[in-house]
Amino acid sequence: MTELLIGLVITIAVGYYIVKGYNAAGVLLTAGVSLLIIAGLLGHSVLPAKVASTGNLLTDSLEYVKYMLQNRGGGLGLQIMLLCGFASYMTYIGANNVVVKQFSKPLSFIKSPYALLVAAYIVACLMSLAVSSATGLGVLLMATLFPMMTAMGISRPAAAAVCASPAAIILSPTSGDVVVAAEKSGLPLHVFAVETVLPVSICAIIVMAVAAFFWNKYLDKRDNTPMERVDISEMEVNAPGYYSILPFMPIIGVFLFNGETIPGLKLDIYTIVIVSIALGAVVDFLTNRLDGKATLSNLESCYAGMGDAFKGVVMLLVAAGVFAQGLMTVGTIDNLIALADKAGAGGFALMLLLTALTVAAAIATGSGNAPFYAFVELAPQLAGKLGLSPAFLIIPMLQASNLGRTISPVSGVIVATSGMAKISPFDVVKRTFVPVICGLATVIIGTFVLVPMYV
Template structure:
């Protein structure tokens, strides 16, 4: 329990200093390195198995910072930088204004921005079928839908929350955690994903959409949040109408190439964004009558956007990753697992306990997958002892891990979307917390009603 208390105290301290206005990246990085050093002093392994030790616990903690810079800077960080650069480029050449101008006319009959918010949320949830990464999807939506949402009158925190939320409920039957969950539940993938999980997921999404409508409306009114609805008649649009397709090139590319829609051709999200920037530059070059100098000058906005993304978003992701590893290395997560294993509760009580522990771990670490993969190993054993169906325990845990990540101020998707929106992670969490709680309650009730408790 000592390790759990250490993790809890440092997590509370992190929240306190971030709320007080300290730079989040510095706070998380300091807390993460401190936890790694404490883990070493307590005799725990500082580094995960895939990272080679330096032979000293202090330099091992710095070695993990280096690893995260390489791993997130070159992987997810690169994706974020590319998409932020693309978004800056689209704004600079006027493509985003063209989109707003064109879409505002058919949408003008919808007077409430909150109806538009719900519509955008549903579209974003459907996008999760094509993009499995919560952070990757959030960044993609921030680069494409966010400018249009804010221009149509949705407040920045509400629009960022929409971009951060679609992966809170799992829809894709082929995502990695669903595959693992089906295996541990002892059910065929199509039975588990489509017949068991999908009805619960759809119910939760509907409830969360309704909750998002009323909760965002309440917060905007309470906080007098600025609504940035653009007066279309006064909007200056210099770019031609055909530029309206350019901001959506990454989304189109995901559906066309990030799979095998076109047989034999599969392109990952990084190349899709590079391709989108290239197409944008070619169109801009032709529009400017083959003026290469102007085209290359416009592209500078893309590079500047990438640099801003590294400073404002990627370093936060690195720091959050170090903090999450610190919590796991010090043994806080193992202590939570021990609590679950010792629980001598009935079926529903055990399900609620495992769900609560999964949510707590997801909020603390900012990860959806890590807590689920850790806790799901317990479910078949605990279910066997009580004669329960493993699926009855696993389905709420599966959804809870993703829901918990959506209200964690240190999760990748919250850090990335808030950074791109230039608002605090806590402003986004404040917008997601009530819909997430409503979604979690729906998942629990849906499991009790739709999933047999006993094997």
């Protein structure tokens, strides 16, 4: 219980100092390293099994910072830098302005920016079928849809929240979480994913879209949030009309090549973005009448965007990862699991308890996978003791882990989207909070109605 209290106190302190305006990356790094040191003093292993110890408690704590820089800086961090560089390049050569100009005509009959927000959210949710990473999808949407949404009158916090939210509800029947959940539920994958989870997911997405419409409209009015709607008649567009396809090349590439759509050709998101940048440069080179000097000069905006992304987004992700590791290492998650194991509750009460604990762990750590994988091991055991269907407990936990991540100010997707939008993570969380609560309530009700409680 001591470890749980330590985790809660430090988590509250982190929130307090970030709200007070302290540098978020610095606060998270300080808290994370402190938790790792405390964990070592309490006798816990500071480093995960795959990271070799340095032989000293203090240097082990810093060794994990190095590991996160290598892991996130070279993996997810590289993806973020590439996409941010691509977005900067598209803005610099005028492609984003062309998109806004062309799309404004067919969308001009939609007077409410909040109706556009709902449409963008539905499109983003469908894209989660192609991009499994919540942070990767959020960054991709920020690089492609975000400039268009803000230009059409959607406020920056609302647009960033749309980009951060599509992976809050799992739609893909082949995601790793769903495969594990089906196995622990004792059901065939197609029965669990398509016949059981999918109807609940669709209902939750509809409810969240409606909630996002009214909640963002209310917050924009209450806070007098500035809108950036562009007067299309006064917009200066110097690039040719065919540039409008360039900003969407990463999205097109994901659907074409992030699988076996074209036999024998499969590209990951990193290569897709690099190909998109290269194609953009080729188009720019031809448009500029083979002026290589101008083309290479324009590419400088891409490199500058990548550097800004490392400074503003990637370091925050590294810091959030260290903080999450500190919370898990000190024993906060293990203590939450112990609370669930000791709960002598009935079927529905137990489901609510496990769901609440999963959400709490996801908010604290910023991870959707770690809390679910930790708690899902308990579900079959607890279900067996009470004669419950494991699926009745597991489905809300599966969705709750992803929903909780969407309202965590230290989660990768919130940090990345807020960093790219140049706003506080708390501004994004404020926008996602009510839709997430509505989505969670829908998941719980849907599970109660559609999934048998007892075996």
